[in-house]
Amino acid sequence: MTRFRQALILLTVSLLAACGGSDPHVPGSGSPVGAPTTPGSFTAVVSFGDSLSDVGTYAPATSLAGNGTAPYFGGKFTTNGAAGTVWVENVAASLGLLATPAEVGFAGSSVACPAAANPALAGTCTAYGQGGARITDPNGIGHATGALTVPVASQIANHLTRFGSFRDSDLVLIWGGNNDVFVKFEEFAAAAAQIQAEATAGLLTADQANNALYAAQTEAQAAMKQAALELAALVRTGVLDNGGKYVAVVNLPDSGDTPFGQSLPASARQVLSDLSAVFNLWLAEGLTGQPVGWIDARALFKSLLADPAGAGFGNATVPACDAEKIDALTGGQVTDGSSLFCNATVGAPYYGLRAGADPSTWLYADGVHPSTGGHAAIGNAFATQLAAFGWL
Amino acid sequence: MTSPVTIAATVAVLLTAGHAAAQSNVVKFGVAQYTTNSRTNGISGIGVPPGADVETGDATTLILEYERLLTPHLGIELAIGIPPRIEARATGSVAFLGDDVFSARSVSPVVGLTWHFGEPGDKWRPYAGLGVNYTKFTDIESRLASDVDMEDSVGWAVKAGVEYAIGPRWGLFASVTAMDVKSKIVASGATVLQSTIDFRPVVYALGAAYRF
Secondary structure, three states, rough: HHHHHHHHHHHHHHHHHOOOOOOOOOOOOOOOOOOOOOOOOOOOOEEOHHHOOOOOOOOHHHEEOOOOOOOOOOOOOOOOOOOOOHHHHHHHOOOOOOOOEEEEEEEEEEEEOOOHOHHHHHHHEEEEOOOOOOOOOOOOOOOOHHOOOOOHHHHHHHHHHHHHOOOOEEEEEEEOHHHHHHHHHHHHHHHHHHHHHHHHHHOOOOHHHHHHHHHHHHHHHHHHHHHHHHHHHHHOOOOOOOOOOEEEEEEOOHHOOOHHHHHHOOHHHHHHHHHHHHHHHHHHHHOOOOOOEEOOOHHHHHHHOOOOHHOOOOOHHHHHHHOOHHHHHHHOOOOOOOOOHOOOOOOOEEOOOOOOOOOOOOOOOOOEEOOOHHHHHHHHHHHHHHHOOOOO | OOOOHHHHHHHHHHHHHHOOOOOOOEEEEEEEEEEEOOEEOOOOOOOOOOOEEEEEEEEEEEEEEEEEOOOOOOOEEEEOOOOEEEEEEEEEEEEHOOOOOOEEEEOOEEEEEEEEOOOOOEOOOOOOEEEEEEEEEEEEOOOOOOEEEEOEEEEEEEEHHHHEOEEEEEEEEEEEEOOOOOEEEEOOOOOEEEEEEEEEOOEEEEEEEEEE
């Protein structure tokens, strides 16, 4: 029986060995690792992204004279005005720094680093975010009608061209992907409308229509995966490999929670919400184990929206900007109420807010962009995160 | 990991275990219907509609069993089969996705002890067994996800069967085996889906037995 016992032991050992290490990998469940934990001595805020981080790229499009020259009545995707800063400027100001546009222009003509007209400010043009910009696709939202939409990939490349590398004294803030979400959502919505029309006309069975909708949604999600993994690769090879030390990556808030998202039918809104979540999942997967600070904007926005009043917002659903006023002000050229053309200076002839709107207590400027108060809250929340990393 | 090498080593040790007695080894060969009665905890993941689920199907395969009799009544047995391909179909709110949303081969050896009722030489001898089942899923395919991972499963197995002796060496057998096979599944494509499938398989087998 000794051999029998040996056999049982061997059997037990081999079965126990079989139990170990078989838990499947769940993409997106990991975390970044190894970012600095000590304060930086920052001399520049370098930000890459889209309209949420745009500090005035398209100001010439809002020229009061209508010819691209100053003064401008808009230029940022928020409630514009003397106090109308966006979060990048707010974070920079809290560090005693200035962040100015890396490029300013519209409709084919643009100037790189206009702040360099004052040589003392030549190093401040490190706010690369542009409204409409995508991760790698140069054809961003509004590109066909004149917006520069330099994608994040080129924004990073442009910074490297100018400065050669990132410095330990750069606070690098990366927040992109919203426009990839919106572009792919619009494509999905168009496909869905077509599918539903065909189903209504009896050209598709219910199962066929469901399968077609599933395929359209999967295609949009696959595009999110691609864009997010591309952004993660840009962070790794474009920023970290080129000396980026204090690098914070911000994930996407839930686009379904914006006034635009709220205006959609529930099923479409869910698809939109899922697209930003899918982007976040793959961005997290692509940055797992990387030395970056991860700012969970989705969670921060959800937390704010769970109790807007607690965060100082009396209105978190209605855009502060008045689409009709902006329509009239731009001679009918801007009909969607874009906050790029929205000014909050009371008494000014180009005042663009709705009656009763307060840019500091209404969260949204337009369907997707935060007001001045919204940007203040974002800046504070992100600065709190940066402080929690130990960077400030 | 249980490699074929460790299984082979185990079998080799079993083959030489104990003292040599007349006809203390039994080999069974037969055809088996691997049926599943799956339950899941639902499918979770971004973009998954509420009520999405899957259900696994059945498969037919060939099995081989080797038993070493330790006493006239008690044996230790290893059962293996040609890994059947188990297909899953979409159900619930995603039933429109249809059949074969994913499939996998289930490599599922069972080792256990078997108690034989009656006495050697009886024409009919019922038996019952209790063992451990180890299941590894291989050759996983899905038309919906580019990468599907399934967790290995270790669980109990219970068996009941009957042998009919044709002669001193040859006989026929029929058996029913129920097993505990549970696997966490992670399917990554455009998005990432997760589920835990409790397959609750019951294997019906029929075949020939040979003693030596």
